[in-house]
Amino acid sequence: MVRVGLNAERLAQAGAELADEVGFEQVTVSALARRFDVKVASLYSHVRNSHDLKTRIALLALRELADRAADVLAGRAGKDALTALANVYRDYAREHPGRYAAAQFRLDPEAAAASDGARHAQMTRAVLRGYDLTEPDQTHAVRLLGSVFHGYVSLEMGGGFSHSAPDSDVTWTRTLDALDALLRNWPAPEA
Amino acid sequence: MVRVGLNAERLAQAGAELADEVGFEQVTVSALARRFDVKVASLYSHVRNSHDLKTRIALLALRELADRAADVLAGRAGKDALTALANVYRDYAREHPGRYAAAQFRLDPEAAAASDGARHAQMTRAVLRGYDLTEPDQTHAVRLLGSVFHGYVSLEMGGGFSHSAPDSDVTWTRTLDALDALLRNWPAPEA
DNA sequence: GCATTTGCCTAAAACCTTTAGGCAAATTAG
DNA sequence: CTAATTTGCCTAAAGGTTTTAGGCAAATGC
Numbered sequence: 001m002v003r004v005g006l007n008a009e010r011l012a013q014a015g016a017e018l019a020d021e022v023g024f025e026q027v028t029v030s031a032l033a034r035r036f037d038v039k040v041a042s043l044y045s046h047v048r049n050s051h052d053l054k055t056r057i058a059l060l061a062l063r064e065l066a067d068r069a070a071d072v073l074a075g076r077a078g079k080d081a082l083t084a085l086a087n088v089y090r091d092y093a094r095e096h097p098g099r100y101a102a103a104q105f106r107l108d109p110e111a112a113a114a115s116d117g118a119r120h121a122q123m124t125r126a127v128l129r130g131y132d133l134t135e136p137d138q139t140h141a142v143r144l145l146g147s148v149f150h151g152y153v154s155l156e157m158g159g160g161f162s163h164s165a166p167d168s169d170v171t172w173t174r175t176l177d178a179l180d181a182l183l184r185n186w187p188a189p190e191a
Numbered sequence: 192m193v194r195v196g197l198n199a200e201r202l203a204q205a206g207a208e209l210a211d212e213v214g215f216e217q218v219t220v221s222a223l224a225r226r227f228d229v230k231v232a233s234l235y236s237h238v239r240n241s242h243d244l245k246t247r248i249a250l251l252a253l254r255e256l257a258d259r260a261a262d263v264l265a266g267r268a269g270k271d272a273l274t275a276l277a278n279v280y281r282d283y284a285r286e287h288p289g290r291y292a293a294a295q296f297r298l299d300p301e302a303a304a305a306s307d308g309a310r311h312a313q314m315t316r317a318v319l320r321g322y323d324l325t326e327p328d329q330t331h332a333v334r335l336l337g338s339v340f341h342g343y344v345s346l347e348m349g350g351g352f353s354h355s356a357p358d359s360d361v362t363w364t365r366t367l368d369a370l371d372a373l374l375r376n377w378p379a380p381e382a
Numbered sequence: 383g384c385a386t387t388t389g390c391c392t393a394a395a396a397c398c399t400t401t402a403g404g405c406a407a408a409t410t411a412g
Numbered sequence: 413c414t415a416a417t418t419t420g421c422c423t424a425a426a427g428g429t430t431t432t433a434g435g436c437a438a439a440t441g442c
Contacts, residue, residue, distance in 0.1 A: 003389060003438065030429055041431080042390045050430065106349055117351075136357045140365045143352055144339070147366070151342020152334070158297055160308075161334055166327045174331045174380060175338070181378040182369055190368050194407065194420060221398055231399080233421045241399065 004036050008046045012056035019057060019098025024105070027098070029053060058105035059115050065092055065103060066116040069123045078130035079180040085127050086149055086176055093153045100157070104150075121146075131183040141183060148179060195227050199237045203247035210248060210289025215296070218289070220244060249296035250306050256283055256294060257307040260314045269321035270371040276318050277340055277367055284344045291348070295341075312337075322374040332374060339370060 014035055019027045029050050033040040047053040065088065072084040093100035107115060124142045133141055152175060155161060161168040205226055210218045220241050224231040238244040256279065263275040284291035298306060315333045324332055343366060346352060352359040 006389075028429065029431090039391060040429080041392080041433095044431070045389065104345075104349075112350070136361075137365070139355070139357060140362045140369075143343070143346070143359075143362045144366050144369060146351070147339050147342035147346055148335070149342070150346060151338035151340070154295075154345075155334070155338055155341060158295075159303070160337070164330070166330060168334075170327075171331045171334045174328070175335050177378050177381050178331075178335060178373055180381075181376070182373045185372070185376070187368050187372040189365060190371075197420075219398065220400090229420095230422060232401085232423080235400070236420065 004038055006036060006038065006042065006046050008056060011043060011046055011053065012060045015053055015057045016060050016096070016099050016102065019102055020096050021098065024054075024057070024098045024101035027054065027057065027102075054102065054105055055107060055111050057099070057102045058107060059111065061096070061099040061103040062116045062120070064096075064099065065089070066119040066123070068092060069120065073123055073126060079176070081127045081130055082145075082180055082183070083176050085123065086145075086172075086179075089149045090153050090156075090172065093157055097157060100153070104154070128183070131186070133183070133186055137186055141186065145179065148175065195229055197227060197229065197233065197237050199247060202234060202237055202244065203251045206244055206248040207251050207287070207290050207293065210293055211287050212289065215245075215248070215289045215292035218245065218248065218293075245293065245296055246298060246302050248290070248293045249298060250302065252287070252290040252294040253307045253311070255287075255290065256280070257310040257314070259283060260311065264314055264317060270367070272318045272321055273336075273371055273374070274367050276314065277336075277363075277370075280340045281344050281347075281363065284348055288348060291344070295345070319374070322377070324374070324377055328377055332377070336370065339366065 011032060015027050015032055018031060018035060022031070029043050029047070030040050032053070033043050043053075047056065068088045069085055072088055073081055076084050089100075107117075121142055124145050125138060127145070128138050128141055131141075152172070156168055156172075161171065202223060206218050206223055209222060209226060213222070220234050220238070221231050223244070224234050234244075238247065259279045260276055263279055264272055267275050298308075312333055315336050316329060318336070319329050319332055322332075343363070347359055347363075352362065
């Protein structure tokens with residue numbers, strides 16, 4: 001009975017790796033126990049249940065994403081910052097599809113509050129400092145950017161844009177052009 | 192042994208209702224069997240397996256969504272059509288959260304080919320006829336609209352926009368204003 | 383060195399998935 | 413209108429996941 005040295009953090013880390021390999025949906029307490037060559041029940045000393053495990057993986061992914069975003073935003077502004085932030089999401093999803101799916105996991109209010117969700121909003125807001133938007137338009141724009149980033153990446157990952165021309169990379173570039181143009185020329189509310 | 196009269200279509204229909212009640216994730220062959228007061232194994236004469244059941248629910252949701260879209264687009268053009276189409280997705284997600292989640296289910300290539308996915312793209316393209324876009328910009332715009340609709344609705348459903356002002360309804364309106372403005376003034380590629 | 387805490391274990395119940403094989407109801411054919 | 417066939421739901425059973433309870437041994441602390 002050699003101890004493997006499990007703890008919640010290592011489980012979340014390993015769960016994230018497992019998610020990238022087999023998909024977040026397939027991450028299971030059993031599968032994780034197998035990976036550590038340990039009996040299933042042993043994991044329940046470290047995570048409350050399956051939902052708790054998934055929540056921890058989601059929090060890990062959100063933190064990693066926020067860290068990457070903070071990294072690339074340093075020293076950038078305007079369209080440069082917009083593009084960098086957008087690519088953080090897209091690249092992360094490509095490198096870590098399971099983790100990206102985890103980041104979409106519906107968190108209950110307390111987990112959401114303890115998550116890096118607010119950091120993400122804050123960083124999008126930082127990008128918008130490069131554009132001339134007044135509150136509450138800035139909030140609208142934060143939500144729009146979040147929608148486009150998330151929507152585009154998840155449709156692209158789902159294969160929505162494969163098998164049709166033009167290449168998705170081109171659309172991505174043009175989408176960022178379009179968003180930049182839109183933010184520079186944000187319309188007033190219509191009648 | 193009275194026969195209930197099961198078949199794949201009725202199972203998908205009941206599965207869709209179940210999804211709206213308990214969430215698409217919780218739709219299970221067992222739960223569906225309970226709902227028909229029938230033994231679990233009986234369902235396996237009608238659907239191949241759990242994945243097949245989910246696929247059928249997804250196809251049902253995609254069809255319903257496409258039908259609604261076709262309905263509202265008749266006789267509309269320009270921003271009126273854009274708004275109508277966008278609201279089809281948002282309203283459907285609110286009325287049928289489980290079905291909407293089902294519509295996001297990752298379909299394997301053959302199921303995708305047999306789905307109403309192409310109809311959706313076609314209808315977005317129809318909306319864009321009200322704007323002056325040349326191919327391939329039209330394709331870029333189709334993808335952008337899909338991203339915004341899907342992204343916004345899924346973030347909103349996930350509670351991303353609750354608990355912060357302004358109200359999500361306002362942002363939605365302003366988002367459609369913004370998209371309309373963007374489509375009327377679609378930018379050329381940047382250097 | 384001894385006591386306590388901690389970590390992993392065995393055991394077991396509950397539920398979901400899926401396959402195999404059977405009988406009875408519904409349908410079709412003569 | 414029977415008889416043959418097909419179809420629909422059943423029982424049985426194996427295998428996997430989740431979760432709780434209780435136990436022993438390793439690590440830690442005094």
